[in-house]
Amino acid sequence: MTGWQVSGYRPVRQLGAGASGRVDLAVHDATGTPVAIKYLTGGIGADPAFRTAFRAEARLLAGIDDPHVSRLYEYVESPGGAAIVMELVNGVSLRQMLRAHGPTTPESALCVLKGSLAGLGAAHARGVVHRDYKPENVLVTAEGTSKLADFGIAMPVGESSGVSVTGTPRYMAPEQWTGAPASPACDIYAATATFYECLTGRPPFDGRDLITLRQQHARAPIPTEPAPVPVHDLLRHGMAKQPAERPQPAQVFLALLERMAADAYGQRWEERGLRELARRAALLAALFPFPDGTGGATSLASTAFGEGSGRWTWRRSGRARAALVGGGLAAALLLGGAGLAYAGRDEPLPAAGPAAPEAPTEPTGTPSASAVAPPTPAAGTTPTPTPPVAPAATTAAPEPAGTPTTTTTTSAPASPSAPPSTSAAPADTVAPSVGRVAADPTGLDPRGCPYGPTSSTISAVVSDDRTAAGKLRVSFRYTLDGRTTEVAMASGGRGSFRGVLGDLPRPATSTRIPVRVVAVDEAGNASPEGSPVHVTLYPSCTPG
Incomplete structure (x- = not known):
């Protein structure tokens, strides 16, 4: 466990993690009560919109006191980060x-x-x-x-x-x-x-x-x-x-x-x-957080709220029960012009589009934040599937990037007088591989703002088994206000590509935009769609 930690608690181990936070098992120094501490990750913790959502979760939880709800003990916010201290449920x-x-x-x-x-x-x-x-x-x-x-x-x-x-x-x-x-x-x-x-x-x-x-x-x-x-x-x-x-x-x-x-x-x-x-x-x-069934402690009842120090406190009496709290806040995706929030760490749900061979999935799987949400149809209209991410040269699904293609041919032995046989090179069926994708900066002001950044550089590393980097077609795609935009990326040498996301209209609220990079080789094989990098577009300008 690294980074900022809530004072007054001894960390034990990490219970889970997601795109926007982690959950640690810790023990309250003064009482010995085991707790689960839910931290915002550094990058998201600096985002005012996500801090506001995290604070709102604490306010809502603070009002609920029931044995069937995992209780909130304390909310902590400081320049170093934000965290919610929760009841630990041993199960x-x-x-x-x-x-x-x-x-x-x-x-x-x-x-x-x-x-x-x-x-x-x-x-x-x-x-x-x-x-x-x-x-x-x-x-x-x-x-x-x-x-x-x-x-x-x-x-x-x-x-x-x-x-x-x-x-x-x-x-x-x-x-x-x-x-x-x-x-x-x-x-x-x-x-x-x-x-x-x-x-x-x-x-x-x-x-x-x-x-x-x-x-x-x-x-x-x-x-x-x-x-x-x-x-x-x-x-x-x-x-x-x-x-x-x-x-x-x-x-x-x-x-x-x-x-x-x-x-x-x-x-x-x-x-x-x-x-x-x-x-x-x-x-x-x-x-279980405590496999041997232990882990309870008794603390004296006291209730104190204080915002001046940046720390809210709510401690309860009674034997502290256990807790295995899932990792992190829900991450937002764009569903046409709307945000669709999925809880993290779930199994992927494919986007609507042309059918392709699929690996079997568990029937109990649920959609995850890595899924791409198709546009939401207006009321009373018939929804239409979104187009595929990139054109395919063949009707067969491309193999995963880097998978070698092996062709075995069996034939009768050639006679001594027969000329040596020749065979054509196997078809190119291997899609390009998109490596690390990054955005700098990850927070943008809308167009027209004079001080804060209004554009972000999207970078990616792309490779292919046959097509030279200079001949790959690489672009990034993002959806905002129900419209999907594709921006071409230029080669920077050694497999690196760059493009600019910017000059975006002012949103009504802070909007987290998923940006995905797609590469197509000379044979028309499109790279599989990977996890997005997110850029947050704020509704107001950075003050000067």
Whole structure:
């Protein structure tokens, strides 16, 4: 662990990391309480927009005090960085459990949903909508109980995210795809979709691109058949297409669940469900922050908030429980003219476009921040797939860069008098390889600003097995306000290429622009699309 650290805590080890932050296991010096500290990474921590979002997450969490929600102890902000000190839950994520053991029993799935509804209900009562409920954000303890974590994109009830669309697509309610104001109904939908995955081992909808997933959530019938018959009504109510048709508030849905569970599985359904969850968690004990089951401590109750020192403090009494908090804030992508936030460290979801051979993926996979979001169709229109990233010379998918091509020919032996045979060189099917991509600077003022930078140099290192660097066609692409722009990059020798991103219009809010480099060789092979480099466009000018 390197870089700035919160004083008063002894770091133990890193629990996870993402594009925008890391999570460390630490111990409070004064009380011995183990905690999870969520740090913003240096570059993003210097971004005022991301600091504002990080601070907002702390404000929202500070108002929630419920045993089914991972608590906030302290928020710290200083010139060196920003961090949230969280309760440490000694357990594993529901995602880890599903991947390791597959579907749960109906009683266990009902226990997860019950705990989730209790936690969401506590958040909603404080005016907070989670907006990113999914198996990664549910933590299961050694006792089989569950806690809700990671409020990285939470918002107050009724607040609009403007042009941005946020969430994880496999669990997003139909209205969430349209950027509707934050509503408890979208959390109810996501919790029910996760309940379905507990029962069946896969999300309710499995579209292979964003347009298909959006259509499935909005129009496809709720897939109750793979689930046990007694829970069909819960699925239909919780995943109703119209928000008003879902049971609200969460306590109403919780009462419905308990009546159904008792009728279908008997009065001791919860005891059996928790016992099974505890058994499954125990099989993954090696992944616990404290595998031996220890890690608690007692601290005296005290509450103190202070902004003058740049440090807010909230300490609680009682035995500190555990925590394996997922890594980092959600990273934003552009969805046409809107921002689509995906939680990090998930499996990729391909963008809409021409079909190509795919490697098998796990059915429980969820989209990640590295996915390229296609344009959002306007209401009442038929969405059309985005064009492919670059033209392909053949209908076959190119092999990964650097993969050797081997051709084996078997023929009858030539007679002594026959002339030696000749064979043509194998076709060029290897795509160029794009190496390190960088942007300098990574923050821009809009056009017309007199002091701050208004352009950024995008650089990349590109190589190919046959085409000389000078004959490669290299460009970068970015999407802003729903329009995708391609900019040619010039060769700087030794495989380096440069281009300029700049003179951009003033956005309504800080906008994080993903920039991707694509290279095409003389045979028409296009490089595979890699992870983007991000440039933040600010809505105001740097003061002079």
